[in-house]
Amino acid sequence: MSDQWIESLLTDDVQQGYELAIKLSRMGVKYTQPSDAERQKMRPEYAGNASDLIASSHVIATNFQTVAAANNYWKK
Amino acid sequence: MSDQWIESLLTDDVQQGYELAIKLSRMGVKYTQPSDAERQKMRPEYAGNASDLIASSHVIATNFQTVAAANNYWKK
Amino acid sequence: MSDQWIESLLTDDVQQGYELAIKLSRMGVKYTQPSDAERQKMRPEYAGNASDLIASSHVIATNFQTVAAANNYWKK
Amino acid sequence: MSDQWIESLLTDDVQQGYELAIKLSRMGVKYTQPSDAERQKMRPEYAGNASDLIASSHVIATNFQTVAAANNYWKK
Amino acid sequence: MSDQWIESLLTDDVQQGYELAIKLSRMGVKYTQPSDAERQKMRPEYAGNASDLIASSHVIATNFQTVAAANNYWKK
Amino acid sequence: MSDQWIESLLTDDVQQGYELAIKLSRMGVKYTQPSDAERQKMRPEYAGNASDLIASSHVIATNFQTVAAANNYWKK
Structure with missing residues (x-):
């Protein structure tokens, strides 16, 4: 897969x-x-x-841990 | 999904x-x-x-790790 | 659920x-x-x-990670 | 369960x-x-x-993350 | 497996x-x-x-947590 | 199991x-x-x-998180 689909976690x-x-x-x-x-x-099968x-939702939760940490939980 | 459903993890x-x-x-x-x-x-199926x-409950536990870390475990 | 069932992770x-x-x-x-x-x-089904x-036990382990971190692993 | 079965993570x-x-x-x-x-x-069923x-083994791995962090990975 | 297949997480x-x-x-x-x-x-079975x-995707998410932490989330 | 099978995470x-x-x-x-x-x-069943x-692979990924953290991700 040569396409660039993500640039940053922020x-x-x-x-x-x-x-x-x-x-x-999804990727x-x-x-x-x-x-x-x-x-x-x-x-239709999984939906x-x-x-x-x-x-x-579990996979999303796992990736969200990574994204949230990368963003320092969006604390100001 | 264009609605804003979350503003903060705090x-x-x-x-x-x-x-x-x-x-x-759930989201x-x-x-x-x-x-x-x-x-x-x-x-009815899953309930x-x-x-x-x-x-x-496992998914919730995973997301709770993120929310708890964001809030520094609600320590004063 | 309006009842207060948890006050602290400590x-x-x-x-x-x-x-x-x-x-x-369980919650x-x-x-x-x-x-x-x-x-x-x-x-009877799951027990x-x-x-x-x-x-x-996996869900408990995941939540225990959160509780243990909140308590700094109960180190003196 | 009133018995004391764990005193420390160290x-x-x-x-x-x-x-x-x-x-x-196991607990x-x-x-x-x-x-x-x-x-x-x-x-016999699960063994x-x-x-x-x-x-x-996955549950053990999850708990081992907690124990290892508590012990600072046994670094001197 | 004697081949070297990874040198760094960076x-x-x-x-x-x-x-x-x-x-x-995959490894x-x-x-x-x-x-x-x-x-x-x-x-064909799993695909x-x-x-x-x-x-x-869950396994990838778990490994991505490790890689992302190793790279400090690619923050400049 | 009385044998010593691991000495260090490093x-x-x-x-x-x-x-x-x-x-x-595997342990x-x-x-x-x-x-x-x-x-x-x-x-033959699981392989x-x-x-x-x-x-x-998920279990390995979970344990690899622990080993990688113990080694500070092998950063020089």
Whole structure:
């Protein structure tokens, strides 16, 4: 994957940081399954499965720890 | 999702911090499955499933680590 | 949930800290499934299931990291 | 559980620290399923199941992070 | 495994750091299942399975925490 | 288990650190299932199962966080 998709872990505020954590989580899936078509095909499966949704939120939480630490928790 | 749903990781006390961790955990699900109707439909499934409840508590625990660190563990 | 169930992450010793981690882990379940009757009904299921017990211990370990850090590992 | 089973997170060396992490992991199971007989009954189940063994090692790893940090990684 | 496959956790930027986290995650699989043929055989299984993809992203997130901390979050 | 199998978390370089994380992960399994014969019997099961391999890599990643922190990320 040669595209540049991230430049920095710093964000303006908490919510942008959380959304960056989501992006990081999705990229982990994308690097493992690069086909957009294949990933789209699985969407109904996990989007309608409680265990998968909880697991997705866990991955985001893990990445959010990293982003939040990088931003020193957005403390002024 | 354009709505602002979080402004800060700082809370007045531990319990509010824990409840913010719950909110973060739920938002991870919501970003992945944005349909309120779909999420409501799954509620009986995971709310009555021990493994899903334990997994939910794990996500909350992970987010609570972030919130607690941001608040320096609410030490005076 | 309007009841105050936690005031502080500080405890007198390691064991109380571990027990607080257990409480935090249980509250994560309780917020997701608030019905005492429903949770009681699931008890035999997870208390007799090795995978669920291991997962429960994992949640406690995650919360214990937070409590232990808050208490600076109970070092004098 | 009124017995005192842990006094300190400090250990003399790395291996004792790892073994303390194992104890913490087992106590998480014991608090959730206090019956010795019930836990013994499950032993063949998880001790012969690769997924459960891997999950057990994950819990130990999580607790070992806490014990290792408490001991400042046993650096002189 | 006698080959040298990693020299340093330091990378030039965030994206290279994320890609190093992917490499670390794959090496964890490779040390456990060293046969290239066996791993290739499993590829369609996990690359087409939402739960496995989410779990893969979780491993990457965990390694990314390490890489990001090593690089002090690429702050100038 | 009375044998001494670990003396220190410090290693000469990143790769030795990663390999120590693998050893820690395997010891977590070994303490739970001490029989070499039983563990060998399970090997084909998990070495041919994508979910188990991903979970193994997750345990290694968790232990690698500890080893990397102990070594201050092998920064000079």
